[in-house]
Amino acid sequence: MSGVIEGGWEFVVAAYAVTAAARICCPEYYGAMSAARAIERSSSTTCEPIGAYATSVFLRFRSEKARGNNEAS
Amino acid sequence: MRAPSARPIALVALGAALLLVGSWWGLAKAPGEVFMGDVQRIMYVHVPTAWNAMLALTFAFVCAVCFLFTNAWKWDNRLEAAMEMGVVLSLLLCMQGSIWAKPTWGVWWDWDPRLTTTAVMVFAFGGILALRAFVDDPAKRAVWSSVACIVAFVDVPIVYFSVKWWNSLHQAQSTPQTVSSAFHWPLRINAFGILFLWIGLVGLRAQVAAHRRRGEMAPPLPEKPPTGRTQVTGGAV
Numbered sequence: 199m200s201g202v203i204e205g206g207w208e209f210v211v212a213a214y215a216v217t218a219a220a221r222i223c224c225p226e227y228y229g230a231m232s233a234a235r236a237i238e239r240s241s242s243t244t245c246e247p248i249g250a251y252a253t254s255v256f257l258r259f260r261s262e263k264a265r266g267n268n269e270a271s
Numbered sequence: 272m273r274a275p276s277a278r279p280i281a282l283v284a285l286g287a288a289l290l291l292v293g294s295w296w297g298l299a300k301a302p303g304e305v306f307m308g309d310v311q312r313i314m315y316v317h318v319p320t321a322w323n324a325m326l327a328l329t330f331a332f333v334c335a336v337c338f339l340f341t342n343a344w345k346w347d348n349r350l351e352a353a354m355e356m357g358v359v360l361s362l363l364l365c366m367q368g369s370i371w372a373k374p375t376w377g378v379w380w381d382w383d384p385r386l387t388t389t390a391v392m393v394f395a396f397g398g399i400l401a402l403r404a405f406v407d408d409p410a411k412r413a414v415w416s417s418v419a420c421i422v423a424f425v426d427v428p429i430v431y432f433s434v435k436w437w438n439s440l441h442q443a444q445s446t447p448q449t450v451s452s453a454f455h456w457p458l459r460i461n462a463f464g465i466l467f468l469w470i471g472l473v474g475l476r477a478q479v480a481a482h483r484r485r486g487e488m489a490p491p492l493p494e495k496p497p498t499g500r501t502q503v504t505g506g507a508v
Binding site: 201202203204205206207209210212213214216217220251252255256258259262263265266269 | 298308309317356359362367371373476478483486
């Protein structure tokens with residue numbers, strides 16, 4: 199045994215994929231946004247987090263905005 | 272509700288762009304480490320996540336202190352947003368660390384001082400978020416969660432210094448003195464990327480918290496006068 203780790207790219211890819219999925223990119227972002235709008239139109243419930251954290255913050259912001267507009271009108 | 276100001280969204284976009292550049296640099300351009308080889312590339316996302324998780328929770332602590340001194344709701348909104356961000360980053364930190372631990376230590380998890388104190392940090396702040404969900408009175412919720420945040424924050428410096436204070440399987444803190452200069456740039460770029468990202472997200476999330484609280488504290492709408500037939504009191508039914 200040399201004590202040097204050979205390979206291990208699968209772990210590197212897994213760590214970066216988890217980082218991206220949890221934090222920023224969500225391939226269904228635009229799909230999720232249109233789904234959120236559809237839910238807001240059909241009911242008064244708020245849209246709770248879907249998928250990635252950044253997406254969930256944007257969705258919650260939009261649903262609160264829509265609820266505020268409904269209450270005002 | 273006001274439209275989101277351009278600043279948080281610009282910060283999120285800038286943070287995401289920096290994170291992409293830093294990750295590309297770490298994966299493709301930076302050299303592998305002598306003993307860990309390519310597995311060490313996990314450091315470029317793991318270490319900046321750790322720094323920023325502790326920074327987000329430190330900001331939550333500052334918000335808790337400011338709320339208790341000023342009673343201004345803006346600090347409670349920021350406290351809620353920063354704690355949620357800190358818990359997300361801490362959970363992500365544990366996942367990345369676990370993925371790095373398997374090829375280097377041979378196990379996914381070990382009850383070593385750094386890992387144990389980090390787990391305590393996640394559960395403590397996660398518990399405060401759960402506490403907030405169970406308290407209906409906004410004033411009580413703000414005071415209780417501020418006090419709980421100050422108590423839970425005691426663990427944050429313990430997490431940071433745990434590798435110095437106790438014999439730990441975890442390596443010492445990554446600083447310019449302990450990390451080779453070839454690894455500095457991707458670490459710094461990712462650190463600033465994550466910093467801008469969470470500041471922008473905390474800005475947006477605080478606006479959500481503010482709007483929800485305004486809804487909770489709004490006086491109930493007056494009941495509409497009954498329409499149609501009315502029942503005469505005392506009449507025959």
